[in-house]
Amino acid sequence: MPASTALLTDHYELTMLQAALGSGTAQRRSVFELFPRRLPEGRRYGVVAGVGRALDALERFRFDDEVLEALRDVVDERTREWLASHRFTGDVWGYAEGEVYLPYSPLLVVEGTFAEAVLLETLLLSIYNHDSAIASAASRMTSVAGDRPCIEMGSRRTHEEAAVAAARAAYVAGFATSSNLAARQRYGVPTAGTSAHSFTLLHDTEADAFRAQVTSLGEGTTLLVDTYDIREAVRLGVEIAGTSLGAVRLDSGDLGELAHQVRRQLDSLGATSTRIVVTSDLDEFAIAALASAPVDAYGVGTQLVTGSGHPTCGFVYKLVSREGDDGAMVSVAKRSTDKISIGGRKYALRRRSAAGVAEAEVVGIGEAPIDDGDDRSLLVPLVRGGEVVGRETLDAARDRHHAARAELPPAAQQMSRGEPVIPTLHV
Template structure:
């Protein structure tokens, strides 16, 4: 695995600086104070779902594993920290040998989660675990937000495929991560070639309005595209007059025309008119693709229309109004001393303002009802009830610093579909509501 696989510029040597200044100053103080080697347990969770959402989607786990592996303080990074006087020399010497050697457990990527779900658990010395807080949260908060929006959109789309096409609406590196998260959430393809290269996601694309406008006539543009890409291509028909463009497209490509794309106007009305026109022209198999600032609500509104696929950009890569999941990384248990045999003590923040947390290393299980449908997310710190023993959600991801749970992205995507299907039917409703199942603490 190299840095390019993470979606980083090739001149970035590691992920170690994808962190906050205070992570390193905490480390320095812990090293001086004698608490750095205390065994610690950190957990990632969210206290609430974004307003109106019924469930969350765990995404970015694979990228987290890559980031942990590449969390190295090489000479260039150490020189930067030294020049800025971020930490002292003994701390720099400690960082020079940093390799995460602990254990990480978590919900498998693609799984759904709810308030309080311990979606990731990081164990090791305080020093090695605290450094990973920012990069882990950065990845999980972004990717899970995109995957949740994608899941809602794919549920609204039903069997119709979704194309991710939001690269131009976000940061160039975030676009690659967003494409991956969208694929986890149910999208079929992406327009982003970097995402295709790094993650094997199928890529698609044909032409934009500029291609039509650079030609003297729309007919010339269609002819050039069909000659180059074949009759199965998708022609963009809303540059000038949609009705004339559709007629022209079929004249040029014949009934073998692959698809037409509509990017403006009243999509419901235009799609019905275009479908009727295509059928009358003998192009019954030509598909209709719609784009134009779609979100899950717009997609749902087109359910009764003769649309065959949707292209989604801005709303997807911004989480459809919720660009983060508000996940936090909290210390929930720590050893009484640096002695490897010292017992763990639960710890938790108890301040006011809705930011309290529950101490102790946690397990989680999803309890089904008599019909096998999920009815509760059960989270506990003691023994796992016998009836939930085979329903536990956390799996081992890293053991002794070594990644043990890499898996193909297609497997993650399939897991999400199965997890979503295991929730009550109301989970897929787009109307605002509470989490579809409650979180119970035992």
């Protein structure tokens, strides 16, 4: 990963900076907001992820000599000189990682000069759009999986760096483990893995492969049993590892029917505690369909790292307030058809019933909405005076998501297409 994140941006942000420096407006106090206009079609809620990664990226947003040399033909010397000493000195408020969001939730509120805030647009959007898309899909999967763990195994189906971010986002939304070792090293995401079909094919017989794996990894390992004949593989697995064999994995075929057959066979062989893990292009709908099958864990790859049909959240980053000629802050808003923004600095709370069930997303414009006693404030300080203050552990974000999802109405768990589970109210 590069030491500086300053070039993870778009050309036009720097040309806007150059023009603003020229017009004398670059130092105007400004408020930018990162928000979704809508949820992906059919989704009931979304999940905020990538907050920690964005804070790390913001700290490394520096225009060093190497970066400035790369910009020699992009902006003029005056702009490069400004960038050379640039450090973000503003404030950032946002929804904490793992939080649930709805349409027009003000996920980030960035306050600073126009110059320093506009430069963050692409950096923040690229992280939030990707990670929140993965977490939103992962949340639906872990919701329908219930107490059965989900394993992230999609690294081979996406860009190598996106794979690391996806593993992190999936863990926030409840996945138990990942196959990605970089996610383990960078973020502490638990990892797991045993063997693929190639390991079985390497050996002269399936029995030789199983024996080698059990000898190396122990009888608690997971054996992949669908390379040849599943029934024979299950028999061999129990024969070699004993009735304390950890698990068997099914990666093809009618997973529901096969799970029933394998469960009966394992039980008949005395391996009543041996678990059944299923993989093979699962998504939340396939997981829901397997709810009645004797499946103990789900391995999810392609559908997770592509957002299960929605690889981005459609977040935007818009100027909503800026300093006027008289020094007072002025609300500004885009009025383009189908792409409106709502002017003014935002505040947000989750309106809840006396029983703690979420009833609405309440967004205040210019001032905080009134808490009726059961509500929960959503914006927390992330950066103050240019210094990161909102960093937290990944497990804290994971716990937050579990609690935020639990307070949603029951309709949030429905897989059928529908409207957002609670309305967004502007006050």
